[in-house]
Amino acid sequence: MQYIVNPYDEWYALVRAIELKEKNGGTVTTITVGDAGCDPIIRKALAIGADDAVRIDALPTDAMQVAQLIAEHARSGGYDIILCGKETIDHNGAVVPAMVAEMLDCGFISNATQLDVDGGQATLKREAAGGEEIMEVQCPFVLSAAKGMAEQRIPNMRGIMSARTKPLTVESAESTPSTTISQFTLPPEKGACKMIDAERPEELIRLLREEAKAI
Amino acid sequence: MSVLAIISTKNGAATKAGLEAASYAAAWARAQGSEAIAIAAGPLSNAEALGATGVARILHHAEEVTDSGQWAKLATAASESVGAISVVASHDPFGRAVAPRVAVRLTAGLVAGVTELPENGTVRKNVFSGKAMADVDVSTSKSVYTITPNAFGITSDGSGATTEVFSAELGVAKEVVKGFEAASADGQVPLPEAELVVSAGRGLKGPENWGIVEELAQSLGATTACSRPVSDIGWRPHHEHVGQTGITIRPNLYIAAGISGAIQHLAGVNQSKVIVVVNTDPEAPFFKAADYGIVGDAFEVLPKLTAAIKALDS
Ligand SMILES: Cc1cc2nc3c(=O)[nH]c(=O)nc-3n(C[C@H](O)[C@H](O)[C@H](O)COP(=O)(O)OP(=O)(O)OC[C@H]3O[C@@H](n4cnc5c(N)ncnc54)[C@H](O)[C@@H]3O)c2cc1C
Numbered sequence: 001m002q003y004i005v006n007p008y009d010e011w012y013a014l015v016r017a018i019e020l021k022e023k024n025g026g027t028v029t030t031i032t033v034g035d036a037g038c039d040p041i042i043r044k045a046l047a048i049g050a051d052d053a054v055r056i057d058a059l060p061t062d063a064m065q066v067a068q069l070i071a072e073h074a075r076s077g078g079y080d081i082i083l084c085g086k087e088t089i090d091h092n093g094a095v096v097p098a099m100v101a102e103m104l105d106c107g108f109i110s111n112a113t114q115l116d117v118d119g120g121q122a123t124l125k126r127e128a129a130g131g132e133e134i135m136e137v138q139c140p141f142v143l144s145a146a147k148g149m150a151e152q153r154i155p156n157m158r159g160i161m162s163a164r165t166k167p168l169t170v171e172s173a174e175s176t177p178s179t180t181i182s183q184f185t186l187p188p189e190k191g192a193c194k195m196i197d198a199e200r201p202e203e204l205i206r207l208l209r210e211e212a213k214a215i
Numbered sequence: 216m217s218v219l220a221i222i223s224t225k226n227g228a229a230t231k232a233g234l235e236a237a238s239y240a241a242a243w244a245r246a247q248g249s250e251a252i253a254i255a256a257g258p259l260s261n262a263e264a265l266g267a268t269g270v271a272r273i274l275h276h277a278e279e280v281t282d283s284g285q286w287a288k289l290a291t292a293a294s295e296s297v298g299a300i301s302v303v304a305s306h307d308p309f310g311r312a313v314a315p316r317v318a319v320r321l322t323a324g325l326v327a328g329v330t331e332l333p334e335n336g337t338v339r340k341n342v343f344s345g346k347a348m349a350d351v352d353v354s355t356s357k358s359v360y361t362i363t364p365n366a367f368g369i370t371s372d373g374s375g376a377t378t379e380v381f382s383a384e385l386g387v388a389k390e391v392v393k394g395f396e397a398a399s400a401d402g403q404v405p406l407p408e409a410e411l412v413v414s415a416g417r418g419l420k421g422p423e424n425w426g427i428v429e430e431l432a433q434s435l436g437a438t439t440a441c442s443r444p445v446s447d448i449g450w451r452p453h454h455e456h457v458g459q460t461g462i463t464i465r466p467n468l469y470i471a472a473g474i475s476g477a478i479q480h481l482a483g484v485n486q487s488k489v490i491v492v493v494n495t496d497p498e499a500p501f502f503k504a505a506d507y508g509i510v511g512d513a514f515e516v517l518p519k520l521t522a523a524i525k526a527l528d529s
Contacts, residue, residue, distance in 0.1 A: 007460055008460070011460070064318065064319070064324065089344065092327070092341060092343075095311055095314065095315040095318075095325055095327045096315075098313070098315035098316050099315040099316070102315065102319040102320065106389065107283075107389035108316075110283075110312045123393075127308060128308070128395065130405040131396050131398040131405075133393075133394070133396075134393040134396065135390060135392060136390075137390050137391065141389070147461060148453055178322075178323070178325075178354055179324040179325070179351050179354065182337060182351070182352050184347050184348065185347065185348050187347070190504060190506070193502050193505040193506060193507065194506065194507050195508050198509050198512075201519040202519075202526070204491065207507060208491070208507070209527070212468075212488075214488065215435060215468060
């Protein structure tokens with residue numbers, strides 16, 4: 001099985017971090033909790049433009065454990081902004097960023113679609129019911145990035161070459177998860193799709209009202 | 216031995232997701248022979264609806280709280296004061312900001328996006344955007360759950376709750392709300408809350424053809440959505456993009472016209488209760504995920520559907 005960088009992390013969080021570095025200076029460090037199997041995808045993040053990378057050598061089993069390991073590293077790292085994706089596309093948990101914020105006692109902006117930084121102050125937009133909220137928060141803070149924050153960047157040849165020699169530090173750590181998955185199951189099968197004659201769409205409306213009770 | 220529900224409010228009333236969290240907490244408390252308690256902050260015009268979910272008490276913090284760190288302090292204080300063994304919140308941006316902080320404060324295991332009541336310490340949640348389910352065991356003595364929207368429903372036959380004033384030391388707010396920009400002025404229900412959605416894709420050929428999509432949506436009182444390429448090339452606004460990298464929705468009805476049904480699209484919509492697909496290609500993968508299908512040209516079928524709905528209403 002071939003793993004990929006979670007799209008919300010790669011397309012939105014990482015790219016915006018790199019854009020801010022290009023504009024304001026500073027450095028971008030990526031952090032990953034996982035075993036050596038993660039190294040190829042970490043190199044991809046470096047090829048896109050991160051300066052260096054940290055891998056916490058532990059098997060991620062639950063959100064609290066991952067958050068603890070990230071927060072522990074971040075405490076000593078002096079980071080101004082911790083950018084995360086809004087959720088992973090496999091487990092859809094979406095809770096690590098807020099946990100990290102709580103552990104570091106700092107502000108958290110979820111589902112952020114825009115980020116600008118001026119000195120120690122950040123202005124953001126975030127998804128809210130019916131539109132977007134404009135938010136202000138002081139560094140350091142944590143955000144989870146949603147669509148809109150940046151555009152996907154494809155690494156170029158120079159990026160790929162330089163990624164090979166950028167520093168990837170491996171840190172070991174101990175942690176115990178508080179939840180475990182006992183089994184996966186598939187949802188019940190969908191019944192067959194009922195086909196309706198294109199000449200008689202009113203039949204569909206009748207079925208939606210009387211059979212499916214959807215309208 | 217009680218269950219605490221964290222209630223989000225909007226425009227001075229408990230939200231739908233908040234009422235769902237309360238209903239879940241009440242049902243689970245009942246199953247254990249204990250009671251459910253709700254915590255809410257700021258104006259609460261529908262305290263009756265909240266009581267009807269079956270929660271026994273409402274702890275009410277007079278001022279509104281918008282900072283997720285302050286909300287977590289409030290909910291943690293409430294949880295400790297009522298001796299809650301579990302805390303329940305909605306799996307929406309509000310719940311996903313507050314519940315993880317509460318879990319950290321209570322050293323409680325957190326399960327995100329649950330769809331059913333726990334049984335013997337195990338609870339079921341959605342994974343892979345609803346393509347599979349996982350059963351999760353919590354090993355800590357306390358637990359925090361966020362509830363998948365539209366998975367559990369709202370109870371409305373509870374006997375009513377008493378409201379008590381509640382306050383706690385919240386410290387300073389770090390996240391400051393400076394303003395709000397409405398996505399559209401057309402009065403549509405926002406996509407994440409919409410019960411009826413009409414969506415279209417590249418099969419519509421160009422932005423000038425969206426009139427038939429909007430008319431169908433209007434006739435139903437539905438919200439419009441679109442596939443990713445359509446928002447990427449600017450035919451439709453970004454906030455309409457549904458799917459793995461857009462918005463995940465779970466409406467009662469999802470009508471998709473001119474959308475092929477790629478797995479990344481399905482990831483955002485396949486938990487809809489009823490799916491209708493209109494596509495010229497009988498082999499379009501979307502038909503496999505649909506409840507009702509019409510093989511036909513959207514340019515002919517959609518106006519006919521609109522007319523049929525109007526005929527039904529008159
Ligand atoms: C990492 C990743 C993430 C992605 N995330 C998303 C996402 O979040 N959401 C998303 O939607 N996509 C996403 N995609 C893209 C996805 O793979 C598909 O490319 C996309 O969904 C296709 O959009 P479409 O169905 O509108 O267009 P097409 O695949 O081009 O399909 C058009 C359909 O219209 C039909 N058609 C043509 N003419 C008519 C007509 N007159 N009447 C009726 N039907 C007609 C055709 O038969 C065809 O089935 C993602 C892709 C990747 C790689």
